[in-house]
Amino acid sequence: MKQLRTYVLLASIAVLMMATSGFAADWSEASINLGYTGVSSDDSLNKTAEYESMDSSIGGGLELDVRQNGVGIELEGQYTDEEESEGSARFDIKRVLRAKYNYQKFIHRLRHDLLFEDKPHLSATAGTPGYGSFEPSINAGGEHDIYDGIIAANAVPLLTEAGTVGLEGLQTATFNDLDQGRDYMIERRKHEASAKLQLPAFPYLVPEVKFSHEEKHGWQQTTLMTGQCTPCHTVAVGQEIDQTTEEVSIGATFKMAGLTASYFHTEREFDNRSDDYAHEGRVDNDYYYDDIAKPYYDRLLFENESQEIGITADIEKKMDTVKLRYDAAGATTLYGSYVSADTKNNYNDLEYDSDTLFFSASNRSIAGLRLKAYAKQYEIDSDDLYVDMTSYTADTEIVFGADTIPVSDFNYNRPSSASRDVFETGLDASYVLGAGTMLTGAYTYKVVDRDNGNYKEYDSSLRDEAYLDDEETTYNTFELGISSRPMSSVNLRAKYTYEHADTPFSFSNGLGYNDLNQYGWTQLMDSDPDPLDMTTNSPFYEVLRSWNRTTSGSNVAENHHQFKASGTWTPNDIFSLSVNGQYTFEENDEAYNDWENNSWNAGVSIFMMPTEKLTFSAGYDYQYGKTTSKYATALYVGCFSESMGEQIASVYDNVDYDTTAQVLYLSTTYQATNKLTLSGDLTLTKAEASADNPNFGDNIYYENYVDYVLSGMSEEDYLAYLDANDLPYTQTIMMSYLDYSGSDDYSDLDYETLDLTLGAEYRFNSALTLAVSGFYRCVEDGEAYLGDDYDGELYLVNTSVSYRF
Numbered sequence: 001m002k003q004l005r006t007y008v009l010l011a012s013i014a015v016l017m018m019a020t021s022g023f024a025a026d027w028s029e030a031s032i033n034l035g036y037t038g039v040s041s042d043d044s045l046n047k048t049a050e051y052e053s054m055d056s057s058i059g060g061g062l063e064l065d066v067r068q069n070g071v072g073i074e075l076e077g078q079y080t081d082e083e084e085s086e087g088s089a090r091f092d093i094k095r096v097l098r099a100k101y102n103y104q105k106f107i108h109r110l111r112h113d114l115l116f117e118d119k120p121h122l123s124a125t126a127g128t129p130g131y132g133s134f135e136p137s138i139n140a141g142g143e144h145d146i147y148d149g150i151i152a153a154n155a156v157p158l159l160t161e162a163g164t165v166g167l168e169g170l171q172t173a174t175f176n177d178l179d180q181g182r183d184y185m186i187e188r189r190k191h192e193a194s195a196k197l198q199l200p201a202f203p204y205l206v207p208e209v210k211f212s213h214e215e216k217h218g219w220q221q222t223t224l225m226t227g228q229c230t231p232c233h234t235v236a237v238g239q240e241i242d243q244t245t246e247e248v249s250i251g252a253t254f255k256m257a258g259l260t261a262s263y264f265h266t267e268r269e270f271d272n273r274s275d276d277y278a279h280e281g282r283v284d285n286d287y288y289y290d291d292i293a294k295p296y297y298d299r300l301l302f303e304n305e306s307q308e309i310g311i312t313a314d315i316e317k318k319m320d321t322v323k324l325r326y327d328a329a330g331a332t333t334l335y336g337s338y339v340s341a342d343t344k345n346n347y348n349d350l351e352y353d354s355d356t357l358f359f360s361a362s363n364r365s366i367a368g369l370r371l372k373a374y375a376k377q378y379e380i381d382s383d384d385l386y387v388d389m390t391s392y393t394a395d396t397e398i399v400f401g402a403d404t405i406p407v408s409d410f411n412y413n414r415p416s417s418a419s420r421d422v423f424e425t426g427l428d429a430s431y432v433l434g435a436g437t438m439l440t441g442a443y444t445y446k447v448v449d450r451d452n453g454n455y456k457e458y459d460s461s462l463r464d465e466a467y468l469d470d471e472e473t474t475y476n477t478f479e480l481g482i483s484s485r486p487m488s489s490v491n492l493r494a495k496y497t498y499e500h501a502d503t504p505f506s507f508s509n510g511l512g513y514n515d516l517n518q519y520g521w522t523q524l525m526d527s528d529p530d531p532l533d534m535t536t537n538s539p540f541y542e543v544l545r546s547w548n549r550t551t552s553g554s555n556v557a558e559n560h561h562q563f564k565a566s567g568t569w570t571p572n573d574i575f576s577l578s579v580n581g582q583y584t585f586e587e588n589d590e591a592y593n594d595w596e597n598n599s600w601n602a603g604v605s606i607f608m609m610p611t612e613k614l615t616f617s618a619g620y621d622y623q624y625g626k627t628t629s630k631y632a633t634a635l636y637v638g639c640f641s642e643s644m645g646e647q648i649a650s651v652y653d654n655v656d657y658d659t660t661a662q663v664l665y666l667s668t669t670y671q672a673t674n675k676l677t678l679s680g681d682l683t684l685t686k687a688e689a690s691a692d693n694p695n696f697g698d699n700i701y702y703e704n705y706v707d708y709v710l711s712g713m714s715e716e717d718y719l720a721y722l723d724a725n726d727l728p729y730t731q732t733i734m735m736s737y738l739d740y741s742g743s744d745d746y747s748d749l750d751y752e753t754l755d756l757t758l759g760a761e762y763r764f765n766s767a768l769t770l771a772v773s774g775f776y777r778c779v780e781d782g783e784a785y786l787g788d789d790y791d792g793e794l795y796l797v798n799t800s801v802s803y804r805f
Contacts, residue, residue, distance in 0.1 A: 035800030048792035057081035070094035099195040179238035186218040258327035313347035331364040368432035382416035419451040436485030446475040506554035557586035593630040613671035631655040653694035750782030
C-alpha cells in the first residue's frame with residue numbers, strides 16, 4: 001500500500017511539472033483530488049459495513065490523459081485507506097503497442113455466528129455430563145473435548161457395561177463457537193494486465209498476452225459436524241484464508257477481409273495455503289476426537305484420532321480456445337469455436353477434461369427478418385474417485401445379526417456425476433411487422449447424457465444398487481415475444497418461455513418414501529421376523545445405502561413457465577413512467593418430494609424534471625417466491641444412546657419456504673446556482689424469509705430387543721428385570737424428538753435497510769471543485785440467526801477538493 005501511495009504522489013508531481021514546465025503535448029488533460037473520509041459506526045458491521053473500511057483517513061486520486069506524437073498515456077488512481085484503493089494505466093504507442101493495467105483492493109466482512117453461546121449449555125437429566133457456555137475442556141494429551149456443551153433431554157433405557165439397564169439423556173444438540181471474539185474478514189487484491197502488438201508491416205495479425213493475479217487473505221468461520229451419531233454435534237472454528245489465483249493467456253487474432261480467427265492458450269493455477277484453523281486460542285490444522293467419544297463408537301468412523309478439518313485443493317487448469325468468424329455475402333455470418341480444457345486437482349490427483357464445439361449461422365437477407373441457427377456439443381470426462389472405508393476406521397469387520405462382513409466390502413469406486421455428453425441445437429428468429437412491431441421466437445433442443453452408471457458398486461454379500469442411473473435428460477424450450485410501439489410515446493414488450501425436461505436430474509433411490517410405509521412412518525431397515533424388532537446394529541455407511549430406498553427426489557424443474565412484460569410511457573422530455581412484471585412457475589411431478597416453485601416480480605419507476613434545474617427519479621420493486629418440497633428427518637434405534645443401531649425410518653412432511661423482498665428508492669438533483677449542485681439518494685429495503693414447521697405426526701413405538709440381546713439374559717429374565725425396575729418394555733421415539741416446533745427460527749430472515757446519501761458540489765471555476773457528501777446506513781435484523789443479529793448503523797462523511805487542468 002505504501003508503494004501505491006508512492007506511485008500516486010510521483011504521478012501527481014509529474015502532472016504538476018508538466019503543467020508548469022511548458023511541456024508541449026498534442027493533447028493533455030489531468031485532475032488531482034485530495035479529501036478526507038470520516039467513519040463511525042454503532043453495533044454490528046456485518047451488514048452495515050460489509051465492504052466498507054472503518055478507518056477515517058486522508059485519501060486522494062488522480063486522472064491523467066496525455067497524447068504526443070502518437071503516444072498516449074492514461075493514468076487513474078484512487079486511494080481511500082489501507083484497505084481500499086484502485087488504479088489503472090493505459091499505454092498506446094502509435095497504435096502498434098497497446099497495454100493496460102488494473103489494480104483493485106477491498107475488504108469483505110463475513111458472518112460470525114455465535115451458535116447461541118450466550119445461552120445455557122446444560123444437561124437436562126442428572127448424571128449426564130453437561131457444561132456451561134463455552135468452557136474449554138482439554139484432556140491430559142492437550143486435545144479438545146468435543147462434547148463440551150451437551151444439551152440432554154428425554155432419558156431412555158441404556159444397557160450399561162455392568163450388564164444393567166439404566167437411563168441416559170438423549171443428546172439432542174451440541175454446539176460451540178470455539179473461536180469467539182474474532183472479526184472475520186477477507187482482504188482481496190487483484191492485478192490485471194494485457195498487451196497487444198500490431199506491426200504496420202503485417203497489420204492483419206495481432207498477438208496478445210493477458211495476465212491476472214488475485215489474492216485473498218484473512219479469516220472466515222467454518223462449522224464442522226463432530227458427532228459420531230448425527231450432524232447435531234456442531235462446532236465452529238476460524239479458518240485462515242491465504243489463496244492466490246494466477247492466469248496467463250497468450251495468443252493472436254487474425255483479421256482479413258470478412259474473416260476473423262483467433263487462438264489463445266490459457267493456464268490458470270489456484271494455490272491454497274490456508275492450512276491453519278483456530279479454536280480455543282490454538283492455531284493448527286487438526287481437530288481432536290478424544291476418549292470421551294468412546295461410548296458412541298464409530299458412527300462417523302473417526303476412531304478417536306485427530307483429523308484435518310478442512311481441505312481446499314490446489315487446482316491447475318490449461319485451456320485452448322479457437323474462434324472463427326466469416327462475414328459472407330448476402331448478410332450472412334458464420335461463426336465457430338472449439339475449446340479444450342484440462343483441470344487437475346492436485347490434492348487427490350484427479351483430472352477433469354472437457355471439449356466444447358460450437359457453430360452458428362445468421363442471415364438478414366430478407367427485409368425485416370433475422371434468422372440464426374446454432375449447434376453445440378460438449379463432453380465432460382471426470383476421473384472416478386475410489387472411496388476406501390478402511391482408511392477411516394480401525395474396525396476390520398461389522399456384525400450383521402449372524403453374519404460378519406469385512407469393512408472393506410463397503411469400499412467402492414465412485415464415478416463422477418459431472419461426466420456427461422451434451423448436445424444442444426436451436427433456432428432464433430425475429431420479424432418486423434411494421435409500424436414499430438416486432439415478433440421474436442426461439443426453439444432449443446438439448447440432450448444431456450450423464451455417465452453415472454452404477455454410482456455405488458459393491459463387491460459384497462450386500463445388495464448392489466445403482467444409486468445414480470446412467471440417465472438421459474431431454475430439454476425442449478420454446479420462446480415467443482413481441483415488442484410494439486403503438487404510439488411514439490409508448491413502448492411495450494412481452495415474452496413467454498416454456499421448458500420441459502424429460503427425466504430431469506434426480507437423486508435416484510435416495511428416499512425411503514412410500515416403501516414399507518406402516519405404523520405411521522417409513523421403515524428403512526429389515527428385521528426378522530418382526531420388522532419392528534431391532535436386534536442388530538448397523539454402521540453409518542450401511543444406513544446410507546439401505547435397499548429400501550427406492551424412490552427419487554429432485555429440485556430440478558420438469559416444467560418451467562415464465563412470463564415477462566414491461567411498458568414505458570414517455571409523453572415528453574420531462575416525464576417517463578415504466579412498469580414491469582414477471583411470473584415464474586416450476587414443478588417436478590416425477591420426483592416423490594413434490595417439488596414446486598412459484599415466484600412473482602413487479603416494479604414501477606418514474607422520472608420527472610419539473611424545471612431545467614430539478615430532477616426526480618423514484619421506483620419500487622416487489623419480489624415474492626414460494627418453494628414447496630418434502631422435509632425429511634431420520635429416526636434411529638436407541639435415540640442416540642449406546643444401544644443406537646439402525647436408522648429404522650424416515651419421516652416426511654410437505655414444507656413451504658417463502659421469500660419476500662421490497663425495494664423503494666428516491667433520487668434527486670438540484671442545480672441551486674450555476675456553481676452549486678445538490679443531490680440526494682434514499683433506498684429502503686425489506687427482505688423476509690420463512691419456512692413452515694414440519695409436522696411428523698404421532699410418537700413412534702418399537703420393541704427394543706437390542707439391550708435384551710446384549711444382556712445375555714433370557715427373555716423371561718429380561719422382562720422380569722424391566723418390570724422390577726419400572727422400565728418400559730417398548731422404547732419410544734419421543735414426540736419431542738419429532739416435534740420440530742421452532743425449527744423455523746433457523747430459516748427465518750427479516751432485514752430492513754435504509755441507505756441515505758446527501759451531497760453538494762461547488763465549482764469555483766472550470767478547474768477547481770469542492771465536494772462534500774454524507775452517507776448513513778441503518779440495518780435492523782428482526783430475526784437473529786444462530787444467536788447473532790446484524791443490527792447496526794454506519795456514518796460516512798467524504799470531503800474532497802479536485803483541480804482539473
